[in-house]
Amino acid sequence: MTGPRRRVTQRDIARLSDVSQATVSLVLNNRLDGGVRIAEATRQRVLDAIRETGYVADPVARRMADQYNRIIGVFTYEPVFPSGARDFFHPFLLGLEEQAERLGCDLLLLTSAPVVDGRRRMFADGSRIRLADGCVLLGQEVDRDDLTRLVAEGVPFVSVGRRDDAGGPVPYVGADYPAATAALVRRAAELGHRSLAYVGRGEGPESYADRLRGFHAAAEEAGAAARRLPGAGSEALDAALADGVTALFLEEPADVPAVTAWAAARGLGVPADLSLVALGDPTRPVSIDLDVTGFTIPRREMGRQALDVFFALLKEAETDTQRLLTCEQHDGATLGPVL
Amino acid sequence: MTGPRRRVTQRDIARLSDVSQATVSLVLNNRLDGGVRIAEATRQRVLDAIRETGYVADPVARRMADQYNRIIGVFTYEPVFPSGARDFFHPFLLGLEEQAERLGCDLLLLTSAPVVDGRRRMFADGSRIRLADGCVLLGQEVDRDDLTRLVAEGVPFVSVGRRDDAGGPVPYVGADYPAATAALVRRAAELGHRSLAYVGRGEGPESYADRLRGFHAAAEEAGAAARRLPGAGSEALDAALADGVTALFLEEPADVPAVTAWAAARGLGVPADLSLVALGDPTRPVSIDLDVTGFTIPRREMGRQALDVFFALLKEAETDTQRLLTCEQHDGATLGPVL
DNA sequence: TCAAGATGATAATACGTATTATCATCTTGA
DNA sequence: TCAAGATGATAATACGTATTATCATCTTGA
Incomplete structure (x- = not known):
């Protein structure tokens, strides 16, 4: 007694409640405009049949009729x-x-x-x-x-x-990356940092560009020197440090371990010798044992x-x-x- | 002159190539059965029109015509x-x-x-x-x-x-957990292990029960002693070890770190003093630095x-x-x- | 008592595709 | 010359829903 179970359709509901398919559709969509009216008793009969059968409109057919299917x-x-x-x-x-x-x-x-x-x-x-x-x-x-x-x-x-x-x-x-980044830059400036570095691409995805924009704008406003390092490689970090940079702003917080490893190797204390700021959440899974200052994306x-x-x-x-x-x-x- | 452009339909193609909509559909679907035939010249005309207009069949309508909505x-x-x-x-x-x-x-x-x-x-x-x-x-x-x-x-x-x-x-x-588990038990037996322990629930989800079943069956066949430890707690492991168990079969590979930590604390070498087998993939994210013997679920x-x-x-x-x-x-x- | 309006429901149609039954025309062979 | 078969294409219909135009019946008020 099986056979491929046919979908329950409005026709089935119509047959069950002894009305036309059109009426079923009207009840379902609760159309009151266009001067259409359905008697309350009829409406209930249809709704009962729908409840009994567990009928749901076929989303494909709805789209076909140029409707929303949620x-x-x-x-x-x-x-x-x-x-x-x-x-x-x-x-x-x-x-x-x-x-x-x-x-x-x-x-x-x-x-x-x-x-x-x-x-x-x-x-x-x-x-x-x-x-x-x-x-x-x-x-x-x-x-x-x-x-x-x-x-x-x-x-x-x-x-x-x-x-x-x-x-x-x-x-x-x-996410308002410019504002969030700028706020952190200002905090750093207040704490006396005069030379800051943004670590990351700063272009490509809008989210990167936005961070860098906020970074530069706030640094300029605060009168702090600002530069960008393309990545968290040791040479680049060494050079920045030698050049007087005291705070690193990481576009990609997943780079934190790499940076802290480098700092440890150089005998640098965080934040004693160098401050670290995470601009968002890591996009790669990493384990970070530091309590990094930064911001969180309201994902x-x-x-x-x-x-x-x-x-x-x-x-x-x-x-x-x-x-x-x-x-x-x-x-x-x-x-x-x-x- | 924008406005959501109307879709190109088979009717459009039909008009362009001077055939019926049915013919367009037949050409598109390349139906050769049912005794339908389309002259090569006609076919080409239709295909040209399709190419010119960039027509693509509306997936919604396709499914509508189908018995299933896919x-x-x-x-x-x-x-x-x-x-x-x-x-x-x-x-x-x-x-x-x-x-x-x-x-x-x-x-x-x-x-x-x-x-x-x-x-x-x-x-x-x-x-x-x-x-x-x-x-x-x-x-x-x-x-x-x-x-x-x-x-x-x-x-x-x-x-x-x-x-x-x-x-x-x-x-x-x-996944054929019984077979995969049994194979590992046999390997262990071949390597001289006579007392094995299954670590985990062994019941509840079918996947657990299946592993335990394979474990017991193969152990019995190999004439090895087999027991089950409900979890990877230190006391249980200590007891098993004291009782002569030489190989642990972990139902939940995410328990590997816990077990290796315990082994390290006891000064046990793996696999020198104790063998470890992972029955599948970890269901929780853990970092495992060992190259653990076991099997992989063809997820x-x-x-x-x-x-x-x-x-x-x-x-x-x-x-x-x-x-x-x-x-x-x-x-x-x-x-x-x-x- | 009857016309006008109100009420309640449906028939018909559209959406774009796939398929089947049917038809018209051409070809073939004796 | 004509019947049978081959060839090529289409008309009709289905899929499941939404909507509009239309219709039948009932109610109301003078």
Whole structure:
């Protein structure tokens, strides 16, 4: 008595409650406009049948009829979630899931397998995004072409993390890296640091550029010397130290162990001889035994608000579609006064 | 002149190449069966139009015409993916995603079902599973009631990891823990070990029970003494050691650091004084500096094959719906001969 | 008593694709 | 010359939902 279980459809509900399919749809969507009316008794009969059968509208058919299906694609760009980055991205996902549950929508994984040169192009296939009402973008770097096309096609989407314009403004919920970085620079200046170094790329992903921008702006304002070291290599650090740098601002906190190892090798005390500041959370898993001063990215909250912005866009409601959230400053033990 | 551009449809192609929509579809799908034929010239005209316009079939409409919506729910039981377990579960997800891409379907996260006492019940909300064609189950432990209901309702589903019957056979793609464990026991016996200890629960999740079963069976066959220690506590280990145990089989490889710390404290060399075997991969992130002998769970492949089984079930094709995959043995440096 | 308005429901249609049954035309062979 | 088969294409329909135009019946008020 099995056989491939057919989906329960509105026709089934209609038959059960002795009305037409149209009526079922109207009850489901609670349409009151257009002058449509359903008697309360009928409505109840339909709702009962729905409850009994556990009927849910087929999201595909809903999309077909050009409707919302409350499914949101989550597109992640990191090449197959490089194992290291998982921990970093997880809080974002948690925020998304949490808010999705609250808003009663579902998340579709658009992270699908490796495609062209290790990276995924969003439009590589026939645009499965269309299955969903739109999508949320996650990842340090996002393909510019994809972004441009999303904007051009008017697909509702939100980026987790600020993005530069792409043929139009990109809706995002980002972290206020410039402000968070600047605040730490000011703290350092107050503590007497006159020569600071930013360690990292400072370009490429917006999040890097934003940090560096905040760094330079605040340093200039504070009248402190500022430089950038491309990486945490020993030679570069040695040179900076010899040149009078007293505080290092790490773009990538996962570099902390490398820097402390170098400091230990040189017999430098932190923060006695050198201060250390972490600009965010590590994107690679590392064990750090120091209580590093720096800031924390409100990842979970970013995930949550991303969905809020998404729904506002979908409903075309008024809202701030480019949000920068404040990072929490962490007062650790690695930023000290210059002795 | 913007506005969301209308999609190019088969009707457009049909008009352009002066054929019917049906012909376009037939050309696209290259149907040769059913006695349908398209003249080569016509075919080329249609293909040209497709090329010119960049037409791609709307995935939504495709699925609409199909009996299935090609959406597969991924249900995970771990309480919102407890942070430690993420690493462990990720390879399964990768396998699922990879195969989903290959099979042209999408994964819907069903991880956000209402959380009742820290855990999710699948049917708590009644019907979200019905959004999808069926689902894949992921997690160490699966709710028995949910399982029973899935079987009873005939929802197509596959468990990643073997499951005991639940009012009927449960389709699964699991790891062959008994065989993998037994192989290691035999190796130990060959190396002269006569008294072995299994460290762990050995019950609860099927994966634990399976390991213990394989352990006991192989030990008996090899004529070696076998016992089980509930955990890796120092007292238990001391007692076992005092009692002549020369090899420990760890159900949970994340316990390796605890055991090696204990061994170091007792001045025991591994494998000189004591052999160590890891029965699988750590479910919690730990850093292990030893090259531990043991086996690896084919997680990615399990994810992949789970989707294969799922589709076979969906299409009611003949297939082995209860698969146990072979674990890869890893010949490390912690299982040595008894001196 | 009857017209106008209110009420309640449905038939018809659209969305874009896939497939099957059917049809028209051409070719072949005796 | 004609029937049978081959060839090439299409009309019709299905998939499951949403919506609009339409219709039938009931109510109301003068």
